[in-house]
Amino acid sequence: MVRERQRNGKLVNKIFPYCMTAPAIILFVLFVIAPFIYGLYTSFFQWDGLSEMKYIGTQNYSFVFQDKNYWSALGNTFKYALVVTVLKNGLGLALALLIVKQVRGKGLFRTSLYMPVTFSYVVIGVLWTWIYNPTFGILNSFLTKVGLGSLIQGWLSDPNVALYSVAWVDIWKWIGFHMVLYLAGLQGVPNELYEAAEIDGAGKFQKFWSITLPQINGILVVNVLLAITGAFVNNYNLINVMTDGGPFGSTEVALTYIVRTAFDYRNVGKANAMSMILFAIVLVIGFLQFRVMTKEDNYE
Amino acid sequence: MKIRKILALGLAVVFAVGTLAGCGGKEETAETGSEGENSGDRVLHIGGHTRMYPGEEEAWEAAAAQFEEENPGVKVEINWQGSFDDVAESVQAAKLAKETIDLYSCGARVIQNSLAPAQICMDMTDLVKPYEDRFVEGMLDSATVGEKVWSIPIGSSGTCSFYYNKTMFDELGLEEPASFEELAEVCKVIKEKKNITPILQQGSLATYWPMWFMETYAQTTGNQSVENVEAFLSGERTFDTEEETEAFELIKQFFDEGLIDSNSLNTDSDGMRAAFSQEKSAIFFGGTWEYTNVEEVVGDSFEIGVFEFPSMVEGVQAQHGGGCGTSLFIPTFCNQENMDLIMKFVELITRPEYAGPIIEAAGPIIPSIKGVEAQGSTEGESNFIQDINDNHAQHIITYLDWVWPSEINDVVAQAIPAVGTGNISAQDAVEEIQSTYERLVTEGYQYDWWSTWTDEQWETVTPSTIPESYA
Numbered sequence: 001m002v003r004e005r006q007r008n009g010k011l012v013n014k015i016f017p018y019c020m021t022a023p024a025i026i027l028f029v030l031f032v033i034a035p036f037i038y039g040l041y042t043s044f045f046q047w048d049g050l051s052e053m054k055y056i057g058t059q060n061y062s063f064v065f066q067d068k069n070y071w072s073a074l075g076n077t078f079k080y081a082l083v084v085t086v087l088k089n090g091l092g093l094a095l096a097l098l099i100v101k102q103v104r105g106k107g108l109f110r111t112s113l114y115m116p117v118t119f120s121y122v123v124i125g126v127l128w129t130w131i132y133n134p135t136f137g138i139l140n141s142f143l144t145k146v147g148l149g150s151l152i153q154g155w156l157s158d159p160n161v162a163l164y165s166v167a168w169v170d171i172w173k174w175i176g177f178h179m180v181l182y183l184a185g186l187q188g189v190p191n192e193l194y195e196a197a198e199i200d201g202a203g204k205f206q207k208f209w210s211i212t213l214p215q216i217n218g219i220l221v222v223n224v225l226l227a228i229t230g231a232f233v234n235n236y237n238l239i240n241v242m243t244d245g246g247p248f249g250s251t252e253v254a255l256t257y258i259v260r261t262a263f264d265y266r267n268v269g270k271a272n273a274m275s276m277i278l279f280a281i282v283l284v285i286g287f288l289q290f291r292v293m294t295k296e297d298n299y300e
Numbered sequence: 301m302k303i304r305k306i307l308a309l310g311l312a313v314v315f316a317v318g319t320l321a322g323c324g325g326k327e328e329t330a331e332t333g334s335e336g337e338n339s340g341d342r343v344l345h346i347g348g349h350t351r352m353y354p355g356e357e358e359a360w361e362a363a364a365a366q367f368e369e370e371n372p373g374v375k376v377e378i379n380w381q382g383s384f385d386d387v388a389e390s391v392q393a394a395k396l397a398k399e400t401i402d403l404y405s406c407g408a409r410v411i412q413n414s415l416a417p418a419q420i421c422m423d424m425t426d427l428v429k430p431y432e433d434r435f436v437e438g439m440l441d442s443a444t445v446g447e448k449v450w451s452i453p454i455g456s457s458g459t460c461s462f463y464y465n466k467t468m469f470d471e472l473g474l475e476e477p478a479s480f481e482e483l484a485e486v487c488k489v490i491k492e493k494k495n496i497t498p499i500l501q502q503g504s505l506a507t508y509w510p511m512w513f514m515e516t517y518a519q520t521t522g523n524q525s526v527e528n529v530e531a532f533l534s535g536e537r538t539f540d541t542e543e544e545t546e547a548f549e550l551i552k553q554f555f556d557e558g559l560i561d562s563n564s565l566n567t568d569s570d571g572m573r574a575a576f577s578q579e580k581s582a583i584f585f586g587g588t589w590e591y592t593n594v595e596e597v598v599g600d601s602f603e604i605g606v607f608e609f610p611s612m613v614e615g616v617q618a619q620h621g622g623g624c625g626t627s628l629f630i631p632t633f634c635n636q637e638n639m640d641l642i643m644k645f646v647e648l649i650t651r652p653e654y655a656g657p658i659i660e661a662a663g664p665i666i667p668s669i670k671g672v673e674a675q676g677s678t679e680g681e682s683n684f685i686q687d688i689n690d691n692h693a694q695h696i697i698t699y700l701d702w703v704w705p706s707e708i709n710d711v712v713a714q715a716i717p718a719v720g721t722g723n724i725s726a727q728d729a730v731e732e733i734q735s736t737y738e739r740l741v742t743e744g745y746q747y748d749w750w751s752t753w754t755d756e757q758w759e760t761v762t763p764s765t766i767p768e769s770y771a
Contacts, residue, residue: 135575
C-alpha cells in the first residue's frame, strides 16, 4: 500500500513539470512552430491565399532572388537595424551612466525616459507623424524659433531622410528600456574594482573600457541582441503607420514588403519564401553576434 | 501540497483543452447551412466588411426585415466583420472555417482584382439579366470582367475632381479653370493674395497618386487609356512609349510650376481636410467620396465648388477614373440551395426604396440604382453634386487601378511624387513599370485569367440553378 502510494507520488512528481509546461508548449507549437512549418510548406507553392495551391518547387525562392524590391527592402532593413542598434545601445548606456550617479530627480528622469516603452507603435507613429508634419508639426516650428531653420527637412517626405526619421521614433520608444537594463548592469559592478583602478592611476575612459564594459558584457549582449532582432522583425507597425514604405520605397523594409506581397499582391507563397530568407538571415546574424560577444575573454 | 499540484494540473488541462477548442473550425455543411438554429426555417446569410457610414447598417437591417416579411419562414442573418481593406482575408477565413455566406457586400476592386480570379465569386451574368434595367447605365460595366458579371453594384460611383473654396475664389474674382494655364494663373493669384498653398494633395498616402496619372494618361493617349492598359497587360504593347512618359511629364508640371509643393508629400487625408477647412489651402484633388467628410469639417465656413481636371493636351477631352465602389457578390461557398432566396434578395435590394437608404448613407454622388437620388439634388442643397452628375460623370472611365494589378499600381503610386520632385525621370518611371510587369509575367501573372480557365473552374463559379425572375 505504502509502496503503491510512493510509486504514485513519484509518477505525479515525474509528470507534474510536463503538465505545467504543457499549456505554454501547446500555445508555442500552435502559434509559432505550426505556422512556421506551414509557412515553409506554402513557400513551395504558388498561392494567392484564396484559390487552390499549386506546387512550384523552389521557384518562389528563385523569384525572390530576382526581385530587386525585396533586396532593396532588405538593404533598408540593414540600415535601419544598424542605426537603431547603435543608437539604442549607445544612448541607452550613456543615459544609464548619467542616471546611475546620485542626481536630483533621478526617479523622474527614469520614469520619463521609460514611459514611451509603454506606448503602442500606432500611437507613437501617429504622434511623430504630426510632430514631423511640415505645416502643423512642432519640430519644424521649433527649429525655426531657435534659429535653426536651415535644419528643416521634409522629415518623412525626403527619401534621404525618411528612414532615419522613422528609426529615430523607434529609438525614442525603446531607449528607456535599454537604459533600465544597463542601469541594472551598472549597479551590479563592484565598487572595489573602480577603487583599485583609481589606485593604479586609471582615468575615466580606462575605467569604463577595462572595468565597466567587461563587467556589463552579459547585459550588453542581451541589449544588442534585442535591438538587432527587434530592428529586423518588429518594425512593421511603425513604418506602416508613418510612411507605409514611402517615399519612393525609401522606408520599405523586409517586413512591410513581405506583408504587401502576401496581402496586397496576394502572393502568399512568395511572401513566405521571403519570410524564410529573412528568418535565416536573422538567425545567422543573431548567432554570429552571440558568438562574437560571448567569447570567454570578454568576461576576464 | 498535493492538492495544489492536482489543482494546478487541473487548470493546466482546462487551459490546454480550452485553447484547442478555441482553434476549432465552424463545421457547417453547405447543404444545411445553419438551419438547425431555426428549426423549419430557411436562413439567408449576408456578410460583408463592417459598415462605414452612419445609418448604413440600419438600412440593411430594414431591407432584411422587409425580406423576412415578404418571405415567411425565412430568416436573414447579417454579419458585418473586418475592415474594408481586409475583405480578402475575411472571405478567406470564412471559406476556411466552412462558414456559409450567400451574399457578400464589399469593395468592387477586390472582387475584380482578387476574388473573381480566385474563383470566389459566382458568375452572375445570367442571374442578373432580369434586373439589368434597374442599374444606371454603365454601372454593371464596372462589375464586369472578361464579359462576365461578377457582382452587382449597390452604391455610388466615385470619380475624381478638384474641390475648391468657392467663397475664396469669388472674393479673389477667380473663375473655375478649364486648362492647365488657367489653373496655374489661379494658383499664382491665390499664392500672392493669400500666401497659402494653392493645391494640397494627401500625398503621404501613395494610393491617391495614381488618380493623377489616370487623368493625364487619358489625355496623352487621346482617351485610349483603358484600352492601352489592357493591351499592355495582355503583352500587346509596352508601357514605355511617349504616351506614358508624357503622362508623367504632365504631372511634373504641377510641381515645376509650384501648383503642388513638398507640403503635399507629408500630408495625409486628415491633414488635407484640416488645411482646406482652415483655409490654409484653397484647392485639393480628391475623390467624390471625400465630399461627406470635407463638408462635415468645413460646415458653414465657406462654399465648396468643384471643377474637372484641366485640359493639358490640346483637343483632347479630360477623362476621370471612376466606378461604383461597393458591390454585392455571391460566394462560391454559398448554399446553392438558397439560390432562389439569394436572387429574391437581389430583387429586393435593387428596388430604389431599399437600395436608396443604403446608398444614401454614404452620401451618394452618382448612385448605381435608378430612382435613388444623388445627395445634393434636393433644392436648396449644394448644387455642385448636380454639376458632377451633369458634367463630370459623362467623362468617367474605369479606374485604371481596377484594371492593372496592385504591383503596377504601387509602382505608379511611388513613381509620381518621385518624378514630380525630380528624384527620378519620367523615362525611369515608365521603365520601372515595364520591368515590374515583366517580372510579374515570369512569376505567373496573366491579365485575361478567364481565358485559360478549365471547364472544372467554370463549373465552380457557375450557379447550379438559375431561378425564375422575381422582377
